[in-house]
Amino acid sequence: MGAQDTQVRDLVIVGSGPAGLTAALYAARANLKPLLVGGYQFGGQLMLTTDVENYPGFPQGIQGPEMMELFKQQAARFGTDIVEKDVEKVDFSQRPFQLWVDGQHITAKCVIVATGASAKWLNIESEKRLQGKGVSACATCDGFFFRGKEVAVVGGGDTAMEEATFLTRFATKVTVIHRREEFKASRIMLDRARANPRIGFLPNTEVTEVLGKDKVEGLRLVRHAQGNPQSQMHMGHKVEQWDMPAEGLFLAIGHQPNTRFLEGQLDLNAVGYIKVHNFTRTSVEGVFAAGDVQDPRYRQAVTAAGAGCMAALDAEKWLEEQAH
Ligand SMILES: Cc1cc2nc3c(=O)[nH]c(=O)nc-3n(C[C@H](O)[C@H](O)[C@H](O)COP(=O)(O)OP(=O)(O)OC[C@H]3O[C@@H](n4cnc5c(N)ncnc54)[C@H](O)[C@@H]3O)c2cc1C
Incomplete structure (x- = not known):
C-alpha cells in the first residue's frame, strides 16, 4: 500500500x-x-x-x-x-x-x-519477563506443561474457577489468588472449585512479583486486611507479605x-x-x-x-x- x-x-x-x-x-x-x-x-x-x-x-x-x-x-x-x-x-x-x-x-x-x-495482565515487570516461561493467560493452552507441579491462578470469576479446576488434571496443587474477599464466580463454579481437594484459596491477596530468573519459581504475595485493598493501604492498615513456591502463574482476570x-x-x-x-x-x-x-x-x-x-x-x- x-x-x-x-x-x-x-x-x-x-x-x-x-x-x-x-x-x-x-x-x-x-x-x-x-x-x-x-x-x-x-x-x-x-x-x-x-x-x-x-x-x-x-x-x-x-x-x-x-x-x-x-x-x-x-x-x-x-x-x-x-x-x-x-x-x-x-x-x-x-x-x-x-x-x-x-x-x-x-x-x-x-x-x-x-x-x-x-489478555489482561497484572502489569508487573517480572510477569512480562516470564511470559511463556511459566506465566500464562491460557490454561487450556499451557496446562499440560505443568504436570506434577504447583501453580497459581489469579482471578475471582467463573474463568478463574474453570481454569483452576482444569489445571488440577495436571498440577498437584492449584492456589486461587484473589484480591478481594468475595468471589464474582457463580455459586456452582465456586462450589465445584471449593470441593476440589487440590484447590486452595487466598482471598484478599495480590501478587506483587513473580520470582525466578528464566522460569517461574515462586510468587511474592501481599495479604490485605479484609476489604478493598487500595483503601486499606491508604488508610495505613498493616499488610502481610510472604513468598509462595509455584512453578506456574495463570492470569484469569479477563x-x-x-x-x-x-x-x-x-x-x-x-x-x-x-x-x-x-x-x-x-x-x-x-x-x-x-x-x-x-x-x-x-x-x-x-x-x-x-x-x-x-x-x-x-x-x-x-x-x-x-x-x-
Ligand atoms: C500466552 C498465550 C498462549 C496461547 N497459547 C495457545 C496455544 O497453545 N494454542 C492455541 O490454540 N491458542 C493459544 N492461545 C490463544 C490464541 O493465541 C488465540 O486464540 C488466537 O491467537 C486468536 O487469534 P485471532 O486471529 O482471533 O487474534 P489475535 O491472535 O489476537 O490477533 C489479532 C491481531 O490483530 C491486530 N490488531 C489489533 N488491533 C488492530 C488494529 N486496530 N489494526 C490492525 N491490526 C490490529 C493485533 O496486533 C494482532 O496481531 C494463546 C494465547 C496466549 C495469550
Missing part, C-alpha cells in the same frame, strides 16, 4: 493473528487480492508464547512466533498485500467503506475484522477485545466483543468478523483460523452477490 492507495479494494482484512491470516489465505486463493492491515504487533497473541502443541499438523509442537511466520508466508504466497500498521479509524456508515491507516486512507467494498483480544477503533461503527456487546449473526456477519452488511474479537468462549488458534476461513468464504459470496 503506497501513499496513493486510491483503488477501491475488494477486501480489506484487519488483524494478523490466525483468523486474519487464514482469511487472507482463502481470499487470496479466491483471487480477491486482499489487503491485510495486520497491526504494529504483527502475528497476534501467539507471538507471546513458546510451545504450541495443540495446533493440528505439528505433531512435535511449534513455537508460536514460528507458526505465525508460516501463516504469513502462506497468505503472502497467494498474493495478499500486507501492511504492518494499525487501522486507526473506520467509517462503515456508507459503502464503499473507509479505513484510516497511519494517516492514509483506504477504501474497501468489504471488510473482515480479525483484531483479536488481549480479556479485552481490540475493538476501540470500531466503537459507534459496529454493534458490540457490553464488554466490547463484536456481535455476529449468521456465522460471521456483523451489524453492518459487508463487514464480517472472525476469531477472538467475536469469541469470548473458545479463544483458540484453531477456532480463530476456522472462523477466518468462514469469514473469507462469507465475504467472497457476499461480494459475488453484489456484482450481480
Whole structure:
C-alpha cells in the first residue's frame, strides 16, 4: 500500500493473528487480492508464547512466533498485500467503506475484522519477563506443561474457577489468588472449585512479583486486611507479605477485545466483543468478523483460523452477490 492507495479494494482484512491470516489465505486463493492491515504487533497473541502443541499438523509442537511466520508466508504466497500498521479509524456508515491507516486512507467494498483480544495482565515487570516461561493467560493452552507441579491462578470469576479446576488434571496443587474477599464466580463454579481437594484459596491477596530468573519459581504475595485493598493501604492498615513456591502463574482476570477503533461503527456487546449473526456477519452488511474479537468462549488458534476461513468464504459470496 503506497501513499496513493486510491483503488477501491475488494477486501480489506484487519488483524494478523490466525483468523486474519487464514482469511487472507482463502481470499487470496479466491483471487480477491486482499489487503491485510495486520497491526504494529504483527502475528497476534501467539507471538507471546513458546510451545504450541495443540495446533493440528505439528505433531512435535511449534513455537508460536514460528507458526505465525508460516501463516504469513502462506497468505503472502497467494498474493495478499500486507501492511504492518494499525487501522486507526473506520467509517462503515456508507459503502464503499473507509479505513484510516497511519494517516492514509483506504477504501474497501468489504471488510473482515480479525483484531483479536488481549489478555489482561497484572502489569508487573517480572510477569512480562516470564511470559511463556511459566506465566500464562491460557490454561487450556499451557496446562499440560505443568504436570506434577504447583501453580497459581489469579482471578475471582467463573474463568478463574474453570481454569483452576482444569489445571488440577495436571498440577498437584492449584492456589486461587484473589484480591478481594468475595468471589464474582457463580455459586456452582465456586462450589465445584471449593470441593476440589487440590484447590486452595487466598482471598484478599495480590501478587506483587513473580520470582525466578528464566522460569517461574515462586510468587511474592501481599495479604490485605479484609476489604478493598487500595483503601486499606491508604488508610495505613498493616499488610502481610510472604513468598509462595509455584512453578506456574495463570492470569484469569479477563480479556479485552481490540475493538476501540470500531466503537459507534459496529454493534458490540457490553464488554466490547463484536456481535455476529449468521456465522460471521456483523451489524453492518459487508463487514464480517472472525476469531477472538467475536469469541469470548473458545479463544483458540484453531477456532480463530476456522472462523477466518468462514469469514473469507462469507465475504467472497457476499461480494459475488453484489456484482450481480
Ligand atoms: C500466552 C498465550 C498462549 C496461547 N497459547 C495457545 C496455544 O497453545 N494454542 C492455541 O490454540 N491458542 C493459544 N492461545 C490463544 C490464541 O493465541 C488465540 O486464540 C488466537 O491467537 C486468536 O487469534 P485471532 O486471529 O482471533 O487474534 P489475535 O491472535 O489476537 O490477533 C489479532 C491481531 O490483530 C491486530 N490488531 C489489533 N488491533 C488492530 C488494529 N486496530 N489494526 C490492525 N491490526 C490490529 C493485533 O496486533 C494482532 O496481531 C494463546 C494465547 C496466549 C495469550
